[in-house]
Amino acid sequence: MNKLVFANLIHRPMRSVISAAAIAIEVVMIISVAAIFLGQIDGQKIRTNGVGADMIVGPPNASFINALGGAPIPAKNVEALRKLPHIAIASPVIQKTSLGSSLEILYGIDYPSFNALRPFVFLQGGPFQGPNDVIVDDVFAAPGAGYHVGDTIQVLGHPFRICGIVESGKGGRKMFQIQTLGDLIGSEGKASLFFIKSDDEANQEAIRKEILSTPGFQNYQIWTMHEWLSLMTPDHIPGFDIALNVVTLIATLVGFLVIFLSMYTAILERTREIGILKSMGASKTAIVGMVLRESAMMAVVGIAAGIALTYAIHSALAHKFPSLFFEITSDWTVKAAIIAFLGAVLGAAYPAFMAARKDPIDALSYE
Incomplete structure (x- = not known):
């Protein structure tokens, strides 16, 4: 079954590449937006803390x-x-x-x-x-x-x-x-x-x-530097979490829809192949597992490519805009990977169950 999974992905290279690329873009969007937002906050924290003051007095x-x-x-x-x-x-x-x-x-x-x-x-x-x-x-x-x-x-x-x-x-x-x-x-x-x-x-x-x-x-407002630094977090920045969640949602929907469309059309094209597998004794679980494994493999490749591309963007921005604080964090890298992987698997879930429900006799007679 694993050989069949690899064969199916290689047999349709363009579709596999586009699906993996969509997941990579999803990962880049999530990590990059978080990196820019967090970079602005942390950059301001570092430079303000570096002033050497103990307290801040505001109006x-x-x-x-x-x-x-x-x-x-x-x-x-x-x-x-x-x-x-x-x-x-x-x-x-x-x-x-x-x-x-x-x-x-x-x-x-x-x-x-x-x-x-x-x-x-x-x-x-x-x-x-x-x-x-x-x-x-x-x-x-x-x-x-x-x-x-x-x-x-x-x-x-x-x-x-x-x-x-x-x-x-x-x-x-x-x-x-x-x-x-x-x-x-x-x-x-x-x-x-x-x-x-x-x-x-x-x-x-x-x-x-x-x-x-x-x-x-x-x-007047008075903060110790410790108090001010503790306030400079995403939770206290108006609109920060909303903006980040909106971008994350859009990126997730893009990856979900691309994987869904890719696997849905793949199932339609492979109706006869599925009929042969079921006539040879493949269970519904095996069929579902095959489809989900294909999407999982594309997700893993896309996630790896997305993380690598994000670091490439970081290097390019550091050279072009040295004053921009682009902070790639391990937390958001892991979050982006999990979101992209789950989105890809969920996107393939309906096509997988659709394939498992096919009647072998109807599938074998499909032209």
Whole structure:
């Protein structure tokens, strides 16, 4: 029976290849979408954690996803925070989501205080020299990208001179003076949030109480860095699970329908062959098993090809878009493989039972 399964797949190579390719595309869609979504979240977590702050202070009623909310806080309010006893450093920052060549979060920083949180490691150049300077990280200015200190780049429709290239992992991939970014987005003298460095992490609760008791800060949102990182998960991102589930469902339906159509037409073409097998004593279980094994083999080949193709896409994107965080996780790779395999088997289930119900006499007389 195993030899017959292989023979049936090889006898119709184009159909087998197309079916396996459909499953491969299903796997690529599921893993890739999850990789891009999760990559954006984890990339933001890594770079925010790399700022060196212990706490984040946001405006009243703000979401922890503050980069989408503009810059509503007066930046001068940072002076009140700096006077509190357990705060060592307070730095105002503007975070602005940009949909230019890629999705990214631009940082407007007060260089002295932001650098004091965790000093930049400059690979080339140095701090801002003028209002139209920008600091970029070594991922944006990767060797293949061709960017160097002194080059001009366009951001938000304005030219900026690269004054320094720093090690990645701290804040945004592009950082501007806070006054400059505020002027560009119509938020002069404003900030999106304040990064706080405590004198001792054991004093974080005391700092929270001090801030909330300060006039004007009673309704502000305050997160420790640990709390903020714990919120940056798919479960807390509005629409994340819905979007991912929709893409997964569409991909599963594509694989299911292709396998169903492939096996259904194969059963119609092999009516006489099935009649011969049943007349030789093949049971219904054996017929069902043969059809399901064929679909399972195509699924295994398609899954393997899909995973390999996903890693090829990852390599291509890493070369073309080095700033894109494309995170392939083992969890989603396993999920995609299981979903694709089950979809293929279920897609072949009805054709398999249809084949098993065929009457051998009718099948043998079929022309």
